[in-house]
Amino acid sequence: MTTPVVVTGIGVTAPNGLGTDAYWAATLRGESGIGPISRFDPAGYPVRLAGEVPDFVAEDHIPNRLLPQTDHMTRLSLLAARMALADAAVDPAELDEFGMGVVTASSSGGFEFGQREMAKLWSKGGQFVSAYQSFAWFYAVNTGQISIMHGLRGPASVLVADQAGGLDAIAQARRYVRRGTDLVVTGGVDGALCPWGWVAQIAGGRLSSQADPRRAYLPFDVDASGFVPGEGGAILVVESAESARSRAAGTVYGEIAGYAATFDPPVHSGRQPGLRRAIELALADADLAAGDVDVVFADGYGVPDLDMAEAGAITAVFGVDGVPVVVPKAMTGRLYSGGAPLDVAAALLAIRDGVIPPAGYVSDVPRHYGMDLVIGKPRHVPVTAALVLARGHGGFNSAMVVRAA
Amino acid sequence: MDRRVVITGIGVVAPGGVGAKPFWALIRAGRTATRGISFFDASSFRSQVAAEADFDPAEHGLTPRERRRMDRATQFAVVTAREALADSGLPAGDLDPYRTGVVVGSAVGCTMSLEREYQVVSDGGRDWLVDHTYAVPHLYDFLVPSSIAAEVAVDAGAEGPAGLVSTGCTSGLDSVGHAVDLVREGAADVMITGATDAPISPITVACFDAIKATTPRNDDAEHASRPFDRSRDGFVLGEGAAMFVVEELGHARRRGAHIYAEIAGYAARATAFHMTGLRPDGRELAEAITAALAGSGTDPSTIDYINAHGSGTRQNDRHETAAFKRSLGDKAYRTPVSSIKSMIGHSLGAIGSLEIAACALAMEHGLVPPTANLHEPDPECDLDYVPLQARAQRVDTVLTVGSGFGGFQSAMVLARPDRAAA
Numbered sequence: 035m036t037t038p039v040v041v042t043g044i045g046v047t048a049p050n051g052l053g054t055d056a057y058w059a060a061t062l063r064g065e066s067g068i069g070p071i072s073r074f075d076p077a078g079y080p081v082r083l084a085g086e087v088p089d090f091v092a093e094d095h096i097p098n099r100l101l102p103q104t105d106h107m108t109r110l111s112l113l114a115a116r117m118a119l120a121d122a123a124v125d126p127a128e129l130d131e132f133g134m135g136v137v138t139a140s141s142s143g144g145f146e147f148g149q150r151e152m153a154k155l156w157s158k159g160g161q162f163v164s165a166y167q168s169f170a171w172f173y174a175v176n177t178g179q180i181s182i183m184h185g186l187r188g189p190a191s192v193l194v195a196d197q198a199g200g201l202d203a204i205a206q207a208r209r210y211v212r213r214g215t216d217l218v219v220t221g222g223v224d225g226a227l228c229p230w231g232w233v234a235q236i237a238g239g240r241l242s243s244q245a246d247p248r249r250a251y252l253p254f255d256v257d258a259s260g261f262v263p264g265e266g267g268a269i270l271v272v273e274s275a276e277s278a279r280s281r282a283a284g285t286v287y288g289e290i291a292g293y294a295a296t297f298d299p300p301v302h303s304g305r306q307p308g309l310r311r312a313i314e315l316a317l318a319d320a321d322l323a324a325g326d327v328d329v330v331f332a333d334g335y336g337v338p339d340l341d342m343a344e345a346g347a348i349t350a351v352f353g354v355d356g357v358p359v360v361v362p363k364a365m366t367g368r369l370y371s372g373g374a375p376l377d378v379a380a381a382l383l384a385i386r387d388g389v390i391p392p393a394g395y396v397s398d399v400p401r402h403y404g405m406d407l408v409i410g411k412p413r414h415v416p417v418t419a420a421l422v423l424a425r426g427h428g429g430f431n432s433a434m435v436v437r438a439a
Numbered sequence: 440m441d442r443r444v445v446i447t448g449i450g451v452v453a454p455g456g457v458g459a460k461p462f463w464a465l466i467r468a469g470r471t472a473t474r475g476i477s478f479f480d481a482s483s484f485r486s487q488v489a490a491e492a493d494f495d496p497a498e499h500g501l502t503p504r505e506r507r508r509m510d511r512a513t514q515f516a517v518v519t520a521r522e523a524l525a526d527s528g529l530p531a532g533d534l535d536p537y538r539t540g541v542v543v544g545s546a547v548g549c550t551m552s553l554e555r556e557y558q559v560v561s562d563g564g565r566d567w568l569v570d571h572t573y574a575v576p577h578l579y580d581f582l583v584p585s586s587i588a589a590e591v592a593v594d595a596g597a598e599g600p601a602g603l604v605s606t607g608c609t610s611g612l613d614s615v616g617h618a619v620d621l622v623r624e625g626a627a628d629v630m631i632t633g634a635t636d637a638p639i640s641p642i643t644v645a646c647f648d649a650i651k652a653t654t655p656r657n658d659d660a661e662h663a664s665r666p667f668d669r670s671r672d673g674f675v676l677g678e679g680a681a682m683f684v685v686e687e688l689g690h691a692r693r694r695g696a697h698i699y700a701e702i703a704g705y706a707a708r709a710t711a712f713h714m715t716g717l718r719p720d721g722r723e724l725a726e727a728i729t730a731a732l733a734g735s736g737t738d739p740s741t742i743d744y745i746n747a748h749g750s751g752t753r754q755n756d757r758h759e760t761a762a763f764k765r766s767l768g769d770k771a772y773r774t775p776v777s778s779i780k781s782m783i784g785h786s787l788g789a790i791g792s793l794e795i796a797a798c799a800l801a802m803e804h805g806l807v808p809p810t811a812n813l814h815e816p817d818p819e820c821d822l823d824y825v826p827l828q829a830r831a832q833r834v835d836t837v838l839t840v841g842s843g844f845g846g847f848q849s850a851m852v853l854a855r856p857d858r859a860a861a
Binding site (some may be wrong): 079080141151153160165168172181190192193195196231236237238295296297300 | 483484536537540541546547548554557558560561563564565567568569570571574575576577578579580581582583584585586588589590592593596597598599600601602603604605606607613617620624626641642644645646647648649650652706707708709710711712713714715723726843844845846847
């Protein structure tokens with residue numbers, strides 16, 4: 035029927051590692067990238083921890099002419115895209131320009147850039163606003179800049195569904211490939227670590243105000259007290275299995291085998307939330323039974339009632355302790371539209387290496403969650419199929435199945 | 440058998456009127472709704488002209504709580520989604536929640552609210568370390584614009600796939616194109632889709648001033664949007680929304696719904712050239728047009744009307760004229776082309792959906808919308824742009840296109856569902 039759509043390149047910019055190898059090694063060691071915010075002085079705020087991408091010197095990775103026109107998160111996305119294309123051994127100049135597309139997820143655009151320009155406008159006047167503001171802030175910026183940098187002239191898009199949007203973007207990439215685009219650069223790299231973005235995130239009401247980096251973001255733990263935001267994410271190269279074969283791509287990490295998205299019913303409707311349905315639809319789309327799934331990468335909000343709801347959806351489909359569950363984002367913080375693509379990358383690496391990473395500092399999971407959460411140390415088991423879950427503020431649910439190619 | 444997708448409901452908020460009826464009345468008369476900016480004191484800006492919508496959210500049923508919680512763009516989306524549902528004869532209570540989804544397009548999301556709240560927490564721009572104690576509780580909803588899609592979905596009781604598409608000025612075509620894809624592949628039977636933007640605020644005006652993209656024709660606001668005219672000098676910032684009910688053809692026919700048009704084809708391409716600049720040859724837009732026509736099985740010779748992006752910037756109008764010639768050959772010279780931005784300005788992401796609405800209504804009423812303010816065509820823009828007056832003619836097949844910052848180029852084909860297959 036339809037040709038399988040596979041991932042052949044991964045580029046990672048994560049708080050616990052710049053580059054796929056650094057990220058994966060840190061993740062398997064259970065090493066967290068969460069720490070005190072360094073990009074601005076957080077002393078006056080009730081939340082002072084974040085996952086910041088380490089060792090990133092923009093001048094080392096980004097052409098000079100792009101520095102004045104890009105937000106920090108756009109620079110990270112450009113690096114991630116370049117790493118993903120290199121990993122896939124793609125030289126875009128050698129391929130059909132209209133046969134290569136880009137679709138990224140976004141949540142808040144280049145918000146730090148936006149704050150700087152907003153400050154100029156309101157403190158000095160409109161004539162001080164940067165000529166780059168019109169596109170450096172807007173949500174479409176990463177897709178546009180990636181397409182320009184690599185000459186990708188096929189279909190292009192940008193999806194926003196808060197923290198679920200990253201899976202929607204990868205699903206859109208699969209759609210493009212199924213419709214005939216040879217290769218698509220996709221995923222999400224995000225972040226709004228500036229005071230104005232920080233205040234908006236605090237207003238969301240779900241951030242942890244714990245001061246200890248090891249205790250602040252503990253999804254599914256009895257001590258869960260909210261989440262820690264971060265920056266970064268992952269960019270993937272996806273293409274048809276046929277295209278990967280014909281250009282003798284290096285590693286085929288796995289197939290994007292199933293996907294579904296649902297939206298929650300109104301809060302007081304008495305109707306069931308949509309996450310379970312998203313899981314079931316994604317499994318059906320992948321033509322897999324629950325028993326075929328070897329590991330679930332949970333969304334893991336770190337907010338007790340949301341953790342319980344997610345545990346309920348997972349056990350409803352897989353049974354009590356029916357499948358190993360993991361939340362590597364406990365070691366990065368939640369990366370908004372970058373979080374789910376990073377989880378997809380981790381799932382593909384788990385398939386490659388036959389190992390499931392532990393959930394950071396999570397140590398005590400309430401028994402009534404009925405979840406076999408991988409904690410403490412990595413678990414070495416063959417992984418053929420993995421399910422990745424993501425939820426977005428407001429009621430968005432997305433689920434994606436990846437499996438060995 | 441491929442699933443086909445049709446428009447069965449339309450809702451509009453536009454400069455010059457709220458509702459699809461006043462919107463069409465303005466367009467058919469060729470009236471303009473551009474004026475001096477009234478929302479704030481724009482006297483220090485280069486461009487002081489806009490196409491503002493006279494929209495009172497209370498009059499359209501939004502409660503005080505909803506008005507506080509929702510940005511103006513969100514209010515537009517919710518009100519137009521309600522109008523579209525009512526128009527489709529599918530009241531919210533009759534929808535199958537699991538089989539109904541929402542895709543909204545928006546270029547700049549909740550920017551007006553973000554700017555307003557920024558002034559509060561930053562003490563008028565003075566503080567870099569803004570004060571969280573002054574933040575409104577729903578500030579996060581303004582930060583991440585998928586809140587717009589969430590409000591529409593909750594309001595309609597939709598529980599299928601939901602999200603926002605934000606591809607700058609092609610968002611209004613790309614959102615509907617995405618919704619159509621979801622119905623085609625079976626993820627939903629009904630989608631509430633369209634686009635909204637409410638960008639008329641100092642930060643947006645300032646950022647377009649900075650690159651001279653908007654018109655400085657401040658002493659003649661009513662005639663400031665001049666697509667294809669020799670004297671054009673930039674676009675007029677606008678606002679508004681259009682939302683649709685789109686559904687699978689069989690679903691619409693079984694319930695005896697009125698069908699405006701089939702969304703027969705859609706394609707998007709990227710220029711990969713420059714974030715704001717365009718090469719004059721229109722190559723990538725032409726490629727999108729060709730792909731949309733091919734995907735819909737439409738022969739270029741059958742196109743009755745082209746709804747242009749026609750923003751009225753020097754570079755756009757030449758760029759797209761070249762793209763029409765490149766993709767359609769001689770047929771480009773024999774097809775009426777017009778830009779409704781001449782009347783309602785350029786509402787960024789929303790405009791693509793407002794243009795789809797205009798196309799569907801053009802098919803409905805057998806009338807090609809005019810290009811207002813077009814008195815002396817640019818010699819490089821040498822197609823039939825339907826100057827000043829609408830033209831009565833049968834309209835069965837329409838091409839509508841969009842082009843925007845970031846390099847996004849999109850094309851969509853609307854047709855009659857009962858047309859002979861090409």
